[in-house]
Amino acid sequence: xxxxxxxxxxxxxxxxxxxxxxxxxxxxxxxxxxxxxxxxxxxxxxxxxxxxxxxxxxxxxxxxxxxxxxxxxxxxxxxxxxxxxxxxxxxxxxxxxxxxxxxxxxxxxxxxxxxxxxxxxxxxxxxxxxxxxxxxxxxxxxxxxxxxxxxxxxxxxxxxxxxxxxxxxxxxxxxxxxxxxxxxxxxxxxxxxxxxxxxxx
Amino acid sequence: xxxxxxxxxxxxxxxxxxxxxxxxxxxxxxxxxxxxxxxxxxxxxxxxxxxxxxxxxxxxxxxxxxxxxxxxxxxxxxxxxxxxxxxxxxxxxxxxxxxxxxxxxxxxxxxxxxxxxxxxxxxxxxxxxxxxxxxxxxxxxxxxxxxxxxxxxxxxxxxxxxxxxxxxxxxxxxxxxxxxxxxxxxxxxxxxxxxxxxxxx
DNA sequence: GTCTATATACTGATAGAC
DNA sequence: GTCTATCAGTATATAGAC
Numbered sequence: 001x002x003x004x005x006x007x008x009x010x011x012x013x014x015x016x017x018x019x020x021x022x023x024x025x026x027x028x029x030x031x032x033x034x035x036x037x038x039x040x041x042x043x044x045x046x047x048x049x050x051x052x053x054x055x056x057x058x059x060x061x062x063x064x065x066x067x068x069x070x071x072x073x074x075x076x077x078x079x080x081x082x083x084x085x086x087x088x089x090x091x092x093x094x095x096x097x098x099x100x101x102x103x104x105x106x107x108x109x110x111x112x113x114x115x116x117x118x119x120x121x122x123x124x125x126x127x128x129x130x131x132x133x134x135x136x137x138x139x140x141x142x143x144x145x146x147x148x149x150x151x152x153x154x155x156x157x158x159x160x161x162x163x164x165x166x167x168x169x170x171x172x173x174x175x176x177x178x179x180x181x182x183x184x185x186x187x188x189x190x191x192x193x194x195x196x197x198x199x200x201x
Numbered sequence: 202x203x204x205x206x207x208x209x210x211x212x213x214x215x216x217x218x219x220x221x222x223x224x225x226x227x228x229x230x231x232x233x234x235x236x237x238x239x240x241x242x243x244x245x246x247x248x249x250x251x252x253x254x255x256x257x258x259x260x261x262x263x264x265x266x267x268x269x270x271x272x273x274x275x276x277x278x279x280x281x282x283x284x285x286x287x288x289x290x291x292x293x294x295x296x297x298x299x300x301x302x303x304x305x306x307x308x309x310x311x312x313x314x315x316x317x318x319x320x321x322x323x324x325x326x327x328x329x330x331x332x333x334x335x336x337x338x339x340x341x342x343x344x345x346x347x348x349x350x351x352x353x354x355x356x357x358x359x360x361x362x363x364x365x366x367x368x369x370x371x372x373x374x375x376x377x378x379x380x381x382x383x384x385x386x387x388x389x390x391x392x393x394x395x396x397x398x399x400x401x402x
Numbered sequence: 403g404t405c406t407a408t409a410t411a412c413t414g415a416t417a418g419a420c
Numbered sequence: 421g422t423c424t425a426t427c428a429g430t431a432t433a434t435a436g437a438c
Binding site: 403404405406407408409410411412413414415416417418419420 | 421422423424425426427428429430431432433434435436437438
């Protein structure tokens with residue numbers, strides 16, 4: 001239930017965001033949204049064409065927020081490794097899963113080009129952003145040049161998405177952290193050998 | 202629609218397995234199962250107590266099958282690295298997602314200890330199996346001893362689960378492969394330096 | 403903008419005939 | 421074992437009063 005000071009469309013969008021995160025698109029009914037938002041049926045259908053329309057607004061906002069959250073960490077200063085590490089170790093509501101990534105398991109979202117678009121764009125953006133940082137890192141001699149930045153970036157995003165799966169499977173946020181530490185250990189081993197880097201200078 | 206030679210309970214379980222894979226628990230109705238199985242309402246409720254009971258039978262079988270499929274690759278001969286690589290590169294119905302892992306995004310599955318148990322057990326088993334293989338690999342000098350087998354095993358499972366997310370997000374199986382190649386590249390860089398391994402012998 | 407009434411189809415199940 | 425009938429409740433709206 002949101003503050004009365006939030007407009008009805010706002011409350012509907014925010015309620016939809018929460019319910020989509022918690023129950024997915026298939027598991028979220030207009031009625032549940034209305035009750036959560038404290039809005040009537042007519043009110044919802046006055047402001048939005050229907051469930052897909054409202055979901056689209058909610059998904060777009062969630063996607064945008066996720067990009068902003070990631071950018072806040074990835075756009076920081078520090079070495080490439082430090083920024084990737086900061087991204088992986090940033091605080092997360094691990095047991096709730098990724099509000100964007102979970103939508104890929106929703107058949108009705110995947111079946112709709114419109115609903116899927118913000119998901120695709122966000123994960124693509126994240127992978128490309130990480131790839132750019134990794135490329136910088138390679139150029140600076142932080143990582144061995146043998147790494148393909150795009151492949152490693154994909155592995156990073158996948159580890160995070162899969163980390164949510166492991167955490168939810170075992171009902172322990174620690175399972176997420178374990179996977180992330182495994183990835184960081186592998187990434188750390190790809191630091192360009194210091195001795196060689198030094199001798200190359 | 203299954204062969205008439207399959208018993209009704211069998212057809213119901215197999216139909217449930219397919220629908221759970223495709224639409225999840227929340228998105229799968231008893232009616233849809235019955236139609237897919239070519240069975241009537243009464244028939245389904247005669248053999249199973251209800252939707253959760255039937256889903257449990259289906260999930261258990263899917264989990265068992267996944268363990269068998271993984272074991273067929275992981276139990277093979279070859280170096281630890283080769284077996285992990287074979288597991289990661291094995292053929293998959295990538296765009297359909299992981300029939301076990303996708304259940305972690307199903308609120309009703311996660312909320313039920315009984316339905317969640319086979320999921321937890323399977324992913325735990327897979328991580329432990331991989332950890333054992335990695336430990337072997339470290340003992341044989343294939344990987345640097347600085348790696349924690351359990352952490353890396355978690356990262357491997359997570360990359361696979363997240364690979365499905367990336368593939369479904371972009372509707373391209375290649376996205377899965379890209380993430381896997383990234384992980385394999387990182388893992389390859391953790392091969393115990395050959396020169397040092399030789400000099401240590 | 404919000405409300406109530408109404409509508410069709412589906413959900414998940416029970417009852418009892420055959 | 422399978423079938424049809426029935427049921428209370430939900431899903432996803434539309435219509436029209438206020």
